[in-house]
Amino acid sequence: MPILMAVTVCVGVVAGAGGMCLGLLLHYIQHVAYGYSMHRLLSTQSFLQGVTNSTPERRIEALLVCSVVAGLGWWAMYRFGKPLVSVDKALKSDDPRTPVVSTVVNALLQIITVGLGSPLGREGAPREVGATLAGWLSHRIGLTPQESRVMVACGAGAGLAAVYNVPLSGTLFVLEVLLGTFTTAAAIPALLTSVIAATVAWIGLGNDAQYTVPTFELSDSLMAWSMLIGPIFGFAAYGFSRLVNMARSHAPRDWRLLPSCLLAFLLIGLAAIFYPQLLGNGKGPIQLGFNDGVSLQMAAILLILKALAMLICLRAGAGGGLLTPGMSLGAMLAIVMGGLWNHAFPVVPPGAYAIVGAAAFLAASMRMPITAIVMAVELTRVDHDYLFPVVFAVAGSSAALRICIRRFDKIHTPSMTLHKE
Incomplete structure (x- = not known):
C-alpha cells in the first residue's frame, strides 16, 4: 500500500x-x-x-x-x-x-x-x-x-x-x-x-478558469429550451462522430501525408483570412459565444467552417484532440438554435445558450455525461443554478445518442467516441 x-x-x-x-x-x-x-x-x-x-x-x-x-x-x-x-x-x-x-x-x-x-x-x-x-x-x-x-x-x-x-x-x-x-x-x-x-x-x-462568463439569470425560457433541445445535440454529435471516424480511417500514413497536409492547411489559411476564429482549438469562438460576441449568422458560418476544417485536418493525417473543438461546435450550434428560439419566446442571452450547448455536445460526442456536466462548471465556474439547464440538455443529448447507437450501429464500436486518439 x-x-x-x-x-x-x-x-x-x-x-x-x-x-x-x-x-x-x-x-x-x-x-x-x-x-x-x-x-x-x-x-x-x-x-x-x-x-x-x-x-x-x-x-x-x-x-x-x-x-x-x-x-x-x-x-x-x-x-x-x-x-x-x-x-x-x-x-x-x-x-x-x-x-x-x-x-x-x-x-x-x-x-x-x-x-x-x-x-x-x-x-x-x-x-x-x-x-x-x-x-x-x-x-x-x-x-x-x-x-x-x-x-x-x-x-x-x-x-x-x-x-x-x-x-x-x-x-x-x-x-x-x-x-x-x-x-x-x-x-x-x-x-x-x-x-x-x-x-x-x-x-x-496559474489558477484561473479557462473561460470568463458574465452572470446569467436563470429563466423559464432557458429551462424550456434546454429540455427540448438536448436531443438535437445528441443527433448532431453522433453524425459528426461518424464523419470523424471516416476521416481518420482514410487518413494517409505514408509519403502522402505531406501533400495532404499542405493542401488542407493552405485551405484553412485562406479561410482564416476572412475568419480568423477558425484557427486554434476553438477556445476563442467559445469565449466569444459565452460573452454574447457572436451573432446568429456568424455562429452558423463558424459552425460549418469549423467542422469542415477539423474534418479536413483529420483526413489529411494531422493529429489532435476533439474536446475543445467539439465544445466550440456545440456552442455555435446552441447560439443558432437559441437565436431561432428567441424569435418566438422570451429572449435569453446567446451566451447562456452557448454554455448549455457546449456541455450537451461534449457529453454526447465523448460519451461522458457526468464528466461533461462537471467540466462545464469547472471550465466556466458558472453559478450553481446553471446546473439545471445543463443537466436537462445533457440528459437529452445522451438519450438521443443511445437511440442512434441502437438504431444505426449493428455492433457497438468504442472507436466512435471522439476521445479516442
Missing part, C-alpha cells in the same frame, strides 16, 4: 509537470507564430486576439509551416517510430504501457501544430504523455497489471486536469470514461492524481 500511494503521488506530479510544460510550449509557439505578447507567455491578450491582429499573410505563412511540420513529423513517426498505442487500447492489455518515444513525439506534434493554428485540440497530448509516464513508472516499480491499468488511466486523467485546471473533471474522466467504474480503489487514486496534477500546473499556468 505505501508503494502504491507513492506511485500515485508521483504520477500526479509528473502528469502535472508534463501538462504544464506542454501548455507553456503551446503559448510560446502561438506568440512566436502570430507575433503577440512576445515578452510574456501568459498575458491578457488571447490567441484569437493575436491572430485577428496579425496580417493575412502571416496567417497563411503560419499554416504553411504547420503543414510541413505535420506532414513530415507524422510521416517520420509512422515510418521510423514504434506504432502508437491509444490509452483505451493499453487499458485492455495485461501490459498497459505505451511506446514512450512515439507517444512523446506525437504529443509534441499535436501541441506544435495547434500552436501554429491547427483547428484540432490540445488535450490529447497531456493525456497521452501522462498515461505513458504512468505506465513506465508502474512497470519500473513492479505494480500488478491491474494496479498499472489504474495508474495509466489516472495519468491520462491527471494530464487533462493539469492542462485545463479541472481536477474533478479529470477524476470523473478516469472513472466514467477510461475505467468504467466508481469503486473506491479507483476513485481515490484518480482524485489524488488529478488534484496533484492541477496544483503542480498552477506553477506555470
Whole structure:
C-alpha cells in the first residue's frame, strides 16, 4: 500500500509537470507564430486576439509551416517510430504501457501544430504523455497489471486536469470514461492524481478558469429550451462522430501525408483570412459565444467552417484532440438554435445558450455525461443554478445518442467516441 500511494503521488506530479510544460510550449509557439505578447507567455491578450491582429499573410505563412511540420513529423513517426498505442487500447492489455518515444513525439506534434493554428485540440497530448509516464513508472516499480491499468488511466486523467485546471473533471474522466467504474480503489487514486496534477500546473499556468462568463439569470425560457433541445445535440454529435471516424480511417500514413497536409492547411489559411476564429482549438469562438460576441449568422458560418476544417485536418493525417473543438461546435450550434428560439419566446442571452450547448455536445460526442456536466462548471465556474439547464440538455443529448447507437450501429464500436486518439 505505501508503494502504491507513492506511485500515485508521483504520477500526479509528473502528469502535472508534463501538462504544464506542454501548455507553456503551446503559448510560446502561438506568440512566436502570430507575433503577440512576445515578452510574456501568459498575458491578457488571447490567441484569437493575436491572430485577428496579425496580417493575412502571416496567417497563411503560419499554416504553411504547420503543414510541413505535420506532414513530415507524422510521416517520420509512422515510418521510423514504434506504432502508437491509444490509452483505451493499453487499458485492455495485461501490459498497459505505451511506446514512450512515439507517444512523446506525437504529443509534441499535436501541441506544435495547434500552436501554429491547427483547428484540432490540445488535450490529447497531456493525456497521452501522462498515461505513458504512468505506465513506465508502474512497470519500473513492479505494480500488478491491474494496479498499472489504474495508474495509466489516472495519468491520462491527471494530464487533462493539469492542462485545463479541472481536477474533478479529470477524476470523473478516469472513472466514467477510461475505467468504467466508481469503486473506491479507483476513485481515490484518480482524485489524488488529478488534484496533484492541477496544483503542480498552477506553477506555470496559474489558477484561473479557462473561460470568463458574465452572470446569467436563470429563466423559464432557458429551462424550456434546454429540455427540448438536448436531443438535437445528441443527433448532431453522433453524425459528426461518424464523419470523424471516416476521416481518420482514410487518413494517409505514408509519403502522402505531406501533400495532404499542405493542401488542407493552405485551405484553412485562406479561410482564416476572412475568419480568423477558425484557427486554434476553438477556445476563442467559445469565449466569444459565452460573452454574447457572436451573432446568429456568424455562429452558423463558424459552425460549418469549423467542422469542415477539423474534418479536413483529420483526413489529411494531422493529429489532435476533439474536446475543445467539439465544445466550440456545440456552442455555435446552441447560439443558432437559441437565436431561432428567441424569435418566438422570451429572449435569453446567446451566451447562456452557448454554455448549455457546449456541455450537451461534449457529453454526447465523448460519451461522458457526468464528466461533461462537471467540466462545464469547472471550465466556466458558472453559478450553481446553471446546473439545471445543463443537466436537462445533457440528459437529452445522451438519450438521443443511445437511440442512434441502437438504431444505426449493428455492433457497438468504442472507436466512435471522439476521445479516442
